[in-house]
Amino acid sequence: MTPVVEVANLKKHFPLNSSLFARHAAMVKAVDGVSFAISPGETLCLVGESGCGKSTVGKLLLRLIEPTEGAIRLHGEDITHLSVGDMRPHRKRMQMVFQDPYASLNPRLAAGRIVSEPLENYSDISPKERETRVAELFEKVGLRADAMKRYPFEFSGGQRQRLGIARALALNPAVIIADEPVSALDVSVQAQVLNLMMDLQEELGLAYLFVSHDLAVVEHIGHRVAVMYLGKIVELAAKEALFETPLHPYTQALMAAAPIPDPHMTRQRIVLQGDVPSPINPPPGCAFHTRCPFAFERCRIETPALKPAADGRHVACHLVD
Numbered sequence: 001m002t003p004v005v006e007v008a009n010l011k012k013h014f015p016l017n018s019s020l021f022a023r024h025a026a027m028v029k030a031v032d033g034v035s036f037a038i039s040p041g042e043t044l045c046l047v048g049e050s051g052c053g054k055s056t057v058g059k060l061l062l063r064l065i066e067p068t069e070g071a072i073r074l075h076g077e078d079i080t081h082l083s084v085g086d087m088r089p090h091r092k093r094m095q096m097v098f099q100d101p102y103a104s105l106n107p108r109l110a111a112g113r114i115v116s117e118p119l120e121n122y123s124d125i126s127p128k129e130r131e132t133r134v135a136e137l138f139e140k141v142g143l144r145a146d147a148m149k150r151y152p153f154e155f156s157g158g159q160r161q162r163l164g165i166a167r168a169l170a171l172n173p174a175v176i177i178a179d180e181p182v183s184a185l186d187v188s189v190q191a192q193v194l195n196l197m198m199d200l201q202e203e204l205g206l207a208y209l210f211v212s213h214d215l216a217v218v219e220h221i222g223h224r225v226a227v228m229y230l231g232k233i234v235e236l237a238a239k240e241a242l243f244e245t246p247l248h249p250y251t252q253a254l255m256a257a258a259p260i261p262d263p264h265m266t267r268q269r270i271v272l273q274g275d276v277p278s279p280i281n282p283p284p285g286c287a288f289h290t291r292c293p294f295a296f297e298r299c300r301i302e303t304p305a306l307k308p309a310a311d312g313r314h315v316a317c318h319l320v321d
Contacts, residue, residue, distance in 0.1 A: 002076060003037035004174045004207040005061060005094075010034045010070035012056055016280065029279045030056045032231035033070075035306070038175065041201060043208040045218040045239075047254070048228035049276060054211045057228075058177040061209060062094055063087055075174065092122050095168035099180040101160035105152040111163055112138075112148030118170040137166040142196060158189035165196065175207040182217060194221050215258040219243055227251045230287040231279060233306055237313030247315045249292045286318070294319055 011034075013027040031053045038044045046054040059065045061072060063079065072080045079090055095118075098104035105114055116134045119125065125133070135145040141162040152160055161181060168176055178197070182190040198221060200206060212218050218225055218239070225242045227235040227250065235248040246252045249270075256270040272291045277283050283290050289299040298318050306316040 001039050003039050003073075004075060005209075006037040006073040006076075007057075007061065008035050008071045008073075010057070010060055010072065011068045012053075012060055012065065013068045026280055029231050029282060031060065031067075032279075032282075034228075034231075034233055035070075036226055036233065036236060038207045038209060040174070040207055041205045043201065043210050043221055043223045045210045045212060045222035045225045046228060047212060047215065047218055047225060050213065051276065051279070052228040053231040053279075054213075054228055055179050058096070058179050058209060058211055061175075061177055062096060092118075092171040093174045095171065095173040095176050097161070097164050097168050097176060097178040097181045100184050101157055101164055102152075102184070104164055105160055107152050109151075110148065111143075111150050111152065111155070114152070114163060115148075115166045115170055118167060122171055133170070134166075137169055140169065140200070141166045156189075157185050158193060161185060161193050162196065165193075165200070169200070169204075172204075173206070175209065177209045177211070179211045180213070181210075183212070183214065190217065191220075197221065215243075215254065227254065230277060230282055232287065232316065233314075234288065234316045235313065236306065237315075238311070241311045241313055247309060247313070247320050248317045249294055249319070250288050286316075 010031055012031040013029050016026040016028060034057055036044060046057060048054055060067050063072070067080060070080070071078055074090055074093060079087065082090070112134050115137055116130050119130045119133060134148060138145050138148060143159065143162055143166070152163070155163065182193050185193060194217065197208070201208060210221060222239045225237060225239050226233045227248065229250050235242065235246065235251045242251065243255065246255050253270040253272050270293070274291050277287060277290055285301045286292070286295070286299045286304050289295040292299065302318070304316040304318050306314045309315045309320050
C-alpha cells in the first residue's frame, strides 16, 4: 500500500544568531533526522517529553516551516521544496486539528462560517452548496445544523474541538495532523472526541499523525507509535508491541512513569537522572546516554542508527543490536 505521507531524514535547525557577520551561528536542532511513513487509515502517534520536536515535525509536514534537510512526500510526490503557489493544490489534502479549541477558532465568526472558510478559499461551489456541505459536516461530527449560527463562545470545549474537526474535514483531506487535540479537554470529553476521530478514520480512510504526551490516549487511538527524544526517533513500533515490551531504555522509562488504572497493580519505576540535554549542544554519541542507566562506552562515542529489530519495530540503541 502506497503511504499517504512519507518523510525521510527530516531535519529542522533553528539558528540562534541571525547576524550576517556570524561565521558559526549556534543551532537549535529541533528535529534531527526523522523518517517515517503513514498509510491510509493509519494513526501514527508521536510521543516524548516536551521540547523533543513532536510539534515541529507536524509543522514541517504541513510545510508551515521550511525543513533544513530531508524529503516530504505526499502520495508519492515530493513537496519538500515547492513554492507557495505550487504548494496550494496540496494544502487541501493536509489539514490540522489544533491543541487549543478556544484559541484556534475566530471568535468574530459564526460557527458555520468558520467551517465554510476552507470551502470558500479552495473550491468554487455555490453558496447554497457550501451551506449544504457545512450542515453535513456538522452532523458528521455530532453537532446540530442549527448551531451554524452560533459563535464559538456559545459552545463547550468539546463542541469547539468538534468544530475544529469539521473544519479540517471540509476539503476531504487524506491526512490530518492532530497536535495534542484533547489535552485541553475534560477527561470525560476526551474519550468522546477520540472515539469520533476513530469513527471518522474508519469511515473516510483518513491518515492521522497524532502528537501527544499522554500514553493512555496513545494506547487508545494509535496503530503505531514513534518515541522521540531530543529531535530523533529512538523507537518506532506497533502499539501493542511497544506497550507490551518496550526495548529502548527511554521508552521503558516513559512506560514505567505512566499511571496504572488498577490500584492493586504495581510496577518498578525507572527514575531518570539529570535533565534533558540542550538541543543547542547535544551530547556526542547517543543523546540519551547522559541519563540512561545502561549506558556504556560505545554509547558515549557512537550515535546509534534507527535499525530494524524484532517484530517489525525499529530501535536506535546499541543494546538492541
